[in-house]
Amino acid sequence: MRNRNLWLALIGLLAVLALWVDFTETRIEIGFLGLQREIRTVLGLDLQGGIQILLEADVPPNQPVDRGNLEDTRRIIENRVNALGVSEPVVQIAGTRRIVVELPGVTNLEQAVNTIKQTGLLEFVDAGATPIPEGTTIRTSLDLPITGTAPVTATPSLAPTPSLTGTAEVTGTAPLSPTEPVYRTIMTGRNLRSARPQLDEFRQPEVAFTLDAEGTRLFAEYTSRNVGRYLCIVLDKKVISCPVIQEPITQGQGVIRMGSGSTLADAEALAVTLRYGALPVPLKIVDTRNIGPTLGQESIRRSLIAGIIGFSTVALFMILYYRVPGVLAVLALSLYTALVFAIFKLLPVTLTLPGIAGFVLSIGMAVDANILIFERLKEELRAGRDLSMAIDYGFERAWPSIRDSNISTLITCAILYIFGLNFGASMVRGFALTLAIGVAASLFTGIWVTRAFLHALLDRLRPGVHRGWFGL
Incomplete structure (x- = not known):
């Protein structure tokens, strides 16, 4: 019982910290650790606006451009814009002699252009x-x-x-x-x-x-x-x-x-x-385009609506089908949402539309573990076990399936992330990263948080008297 109370205290503290990070835009410094971190929501080009630059190899039209040199040039440009503090830049090869650079949140166009195309000799x-x-x-x-x-x-x-x-x-x-x-x-x-x-x-x-x-x-x-x-x-x-x-x-x-x-x-x-x-391939600017935040604001609004609808639908299903355990699962899911968003701000993770899609998808996947556990719980209750033992057996017997499904998802996320890293597809990389963080957080909330809630509330109940509370 003391361990369960300690778990509840830790979960409560984690919830408070997560909510504080979620609603805070500030800078924190921990002197003895030498840690400095700016807590803010970082948005990608498609959500906050920025600059898109199209570069082309500055060589005669009939002179072929070596693909390896072009890839080295792309990598150097990406390193340069990263060192300038640009969050989640998109630097990718387009065709055989062009490079597309997208810089979210950049306001100094001249400085960015000079840094990108400087040959550096x-x-x-x-x-x-x-x-x-x-x-x-x-x-x-x-x-x-x-x-x-x-x-x-x-x-x-x-x-x-x-x-x-x-x-x-x-x-x-x-x-x-x-x-x-x-x-x-x-x-x-x-x-x-x-x-x-x-x-x-x-x-x-x-x-x-x-x-x-x-x-x-x-x-x-x-x-x-x-x-x-x-x-x-x-x-x-x-x-x-x-x-x-x-x-x-x-x-x-x-x-x-x-x-x-x-x-x-x-x-x-x-x-x-x-x-x-120095850049292996000299570059010239073909086009620069300022992307305003108007489209991004509309995308954020629609993404929020989609997230609220998705969360509400999942919560309604869990409550109607699993009753009291479903309510506890929704509480754990709420903590999951706050925790994941706090992680996004602390790392920070740049949120793009694909990244938000990965986040919304992970909300639906976060209840998978609870569904498996609750179905096992109901089987143990039907077999006549007392509630406390049924909870423990339900978690233990559902764990192998939960573990394997989440590992397979994380492997897929790793493959997508490596693909995005090697081919300059940062949108794919952002989707993989947000989904992987969501899966990892769902393991914590789905296993430990929900289990602590179930034991804290239901250990003293007699399921035979309150069968309707468990959807039996």
């Missing part, structure tokens, strides 16, 4: 004794068709010149203009191990970066030989900053100072671009 360029103004577009040694090897650790020229130092030989049919300097690339972003945005001591945005072992060696050798000279940081041939080398940098760490007027969001976008590397 980072170069550390020797500027010699004269700095290059920020924003200047330059040519670098990577633009030249080169034969042989050009050792990047060789001493660079004192001033920009249209030729390379070292043993490289410039060839090709497109001669350079004698007035257009070509700046020597010391190192590229392939040696970049990490990049993160931060504020300096003057509260100005910058990007802190860390190099790998090879990059650390190259950077240490170059900066040791060129103290007092300018080293430009160039992204896609555009100068971001051109600091002077004040001392040798030997630890493989440094910062990229942003230009004047830049914000921390600009630094974050740059860090994301650098962190996830």
